[in-house]
Amino acid sequence: MGVPGLRTPWASIAKIAVGGEHKGTGFLIAPKLLVTAFHVVEGADGQAVQVIGLNFNPNAEHEDGRPAIETEATLLPAQWSREHDFAIFECAKSPNAKPLVLTERCRRMRDFLSPGFGGQDPGGFSVTGSIASLNEPEETGGPVFGLQLDSGSGVLVEGHSGAPVIVDGRVVALLRTAYLDEYGGTKGGLIRATPIRHVVESCNNQNPGILRYNANIVWPQPNLAIAPIVADRKNEFHEFERMITGQSQKRVLLVEGGSGHGKSVLVEEFKKYAQRLGVTIAIANLKSERSIDTVFRSFQFSAGEDAIPQPEDGEKDSYYTRVIDHLSSFRSPFLLIIDTWEAAPDDLAKWVEYQLFPQLDRMPHLTVMIAGQKVPAPDHLDAETVVEHSRLGLIPVVDDWLDFCARRWPSVPIVRQHVEGILFASNLQLTPSQMYSNLDTVQRILTGNAASGAAR
Amino acid sequence: MTIDDILASLRQAKGDPQLLALATVDSVLATHRPELRAALEAAAIPHWFNHQILGSLLRLGDSEVAASFETLTSLPFVEQYGDGVNFNVHEATRLAIGRRLESQEPERLVKIVSPDRRKPEGRIP
Numbered sequence A: 001m002g003v004p005g006l007r008t009p010w011a012s013i014a015k016i017a018v019g020g021e022h023k024g025t026g027f028l029i030a031p032k033l034l035v036t037a038f039h040v041v042e043g044a045d046g047q048a049v050q051v052i053g054l055n056f057n058p059n060a061e062h063e064d065g066r067p068a069i070e071t072e073a074t075l076l077p078a079q080w081s082r083e084h085d086f087a088i089f090e091c092a093k094s095p096n097a098k099p100l101v102l103t104e105r106c107r108r109m110r111d112f113l114s115p116g117f118g119g120q121d122p123g124g125f126s127v128t129g130s131i132a133s134l135n136e137p138e139e140t141g142g143p144v145f146g147l148q149l150d151s152g153s154g155v156l157v158e159g160h161s162g163a164p165v166i167v168d169g170r171v172v173a174l175l176r177t178a179y180l181d182e183y184g185g186t187k188g189g190l191i192r193a194t195p196i197r198h199v200v201e202s203c204n205n206q207n208p209g210i211l212r213y214n215a216n217i218v219w220p221q222p223n224l225a226i227a228p229i230v231a232d233r234k235n236e237f238h239e240f241e242r243m244i245t246g247q248s249q250k251r252v253l254l255v256e257g258g259s260g261h262g263k264s265v266l267v268e269e270f271k272k273y274a275q276r277l278g279v280t281i282a283i284a285n286l287k288s289e290r291s292i293d294t295v296f297r298s299f300q301f302s303a304g305e306d307a308i309p310q311p312e313d314g315e316k317d318s319y320y321t322r323v324i325d326h327l328s329s330f331r332s333p334f335l336l337i338i339d340t341w342e343a344a345p346d347d348l349a350k351w352v353e354y355q356l357f358p359q360l361d362r363m364p365h366l367t368v369m370i371a372g373q374k375v376p377a378p379d380h381l382d383a384e385t386v387v388e389h390s391r392l393g394l395i396p397v398v399d400d401w402l403d404f405c406a407r408r409w410p411s412v413p414i415v416r417q418h419v420e421g422i423l424f425a426s427n428l429q430l431t432p433s434q435m436y437s438n439l440d441t442v443q444r445i446l447t448g449n450a451a452s453g454a455a456r
Numbered sequence B: 001m002t003i004d005d006i007l008a009s010l011r012q013a014k015g016d017p018q019l020l021a022l023a024t025v026d027s028v029l030a031t032h033r034p035e036l037r038a039a040l041e042a043a044a045i046p047h048w049f050n051h052q053i054l055g056s057l058l059r060l061g062d063s064e065v066a067a068s069f070e071t072l073t074s075l076p077f078v079e080q081y082g083d084g085v086n087f088n089v090h091e092a093t094r095l096a097i098g099r100r101l102e103s104q105e106p107e108r109l110v111k112i113v114s115p116d117r118r119k120p121e122g123r124i125p
Helices: A196-206 A234-244 A263-276 A292-303 A317-329 A346-362 A398-408 A416-425 A432-446 B003-013 B017-029 B035-043 B051-058 B062-072 B091-104 B106-113
Strands: A013-018 A021-030 A033-036 A051-056 A069-081 A086-091 A111-116 A125-136 A144-149 A164-167 A170-180 A186-195 A252-256 A280-285 A334-339 A366-372 A387-391 B078-081 B086-089
Touching (some): A021 A111, A051 A086, A069 A196, A086 A196, A125 A186, A186 A196, A234 A252, A234 A366, A234 A387, A263 A280, A263 A432, A292 A317, A292 A346, A416 B003, A432 B003, A432 B017, B017 B035, B035 B062, B035 B086, B035 B091, B086 B091
Parallel strands (some): A252 A366
Antiparallel strands (some): A013 A021, A013 A051, A021 A033, A033 A086, A051 A069, A111 A164, A125 A144, A144 A186, B078 B086
């Protein structure tokens, strides 16, 4: 269902014509980009047609007499998928409407609204219902969402394909297929929809950053010029960067590793990067903060009271619930970091696992990073899609360290021979922390900063 | 100290994690003033230290310990502990130093951890 008080966003939803004939529905996902189902625009040759006609009706939303906007739109190269049944077109003329907000988060049994131009009323009507399944098998491009219409059988939905499936004001999917009776009406009200995350992930693979989840949040742009100076850890950084810039459905980065494997360096460097991008950060290191109270004081100190409220006099357990409510109303990108998780007190562990994790979909702006020799079990999360679990190992690749040295000490001539020498002299067994210490000694020697006569 | 010395020291460890940790510590210390070794070994006893704790462990006054404290906290295996006033020697390094003291110089270990009788009771945290 739409959010109470919000109008159906008709100005951002278009009736699609192919060769002058009404074929389906599409909606804006960026100021001039529209997505629809692939099968809506599939030509006789099995390929997507290159040009379609669009008709937007802003008056249906604003009721102020605005004229309809008609424009052609051209298929974006490589931005379509037969497998996931979507295709993206660029409008020749801007429809002057807000793109719909996309979200990767959706739960079963939530009510939805799907405005489109099905045969029931080609002038535009909405079907409503609930999300019956998040994991419906599909011959290609599955799994997909299974939807149950409130109106059950007999609704003429041909022409509604490609319509947005809106939950709480955000698009979670686009309509794909319906079970139809011999008259073209819905049979049992069963419909399938392509999760919008397939569209976002697929498009961002081709053109990183082209689409964002929760675009009502002003996400920062990635900036490789200020990327962290760490050896290797490319996958971790790539995923982290996508999370804090709104490009990934993943929300939790778990960094697990033994002593000396560079967890805290990673935390510090990633924190600095996020800070430079303007992300608000709450951080606590459980090495020194051993009770839930001091951890929350640390969060508050680092993020400020706007983000993490102060406890009221006498407020105890309810405070920690209130923090989540408060965070849910925060609208800027936010990063919550906990380091040294193995030292987590029970009450903090419970707060994270039983309160914070299950409510992540209330906080689309939030990324959580937890590091430690142990990390929390993501039992209360859809671990496969929401969690990135990284297990830090040794870094035995010479080029990774050479690259690191060149960035860390750009004017010091540390060469391959030095790095190889250290790695192989240690039988490739140095932890990253020890490797860094030895390279730091080498650079001190090479730059003449080493004191003399100090050997044991 | 030369780069060849570093490599020789690492080779002698033969891949043993504890010996590699100590070889790394020795190479790092070899590029600093000799007094730093005592400061690092003292700082490796507690879980964390600050200026005052280090002074107590080394039996030095505030001004005497200042230089060692500053250099110590710039070492690659010394990290901040909490709010910026306190520091700790990285766990793997701390444990390796502690084990070496215990097995090779137990009397020095006892001396470091014995209360400093020159200081008033309760001064040592």
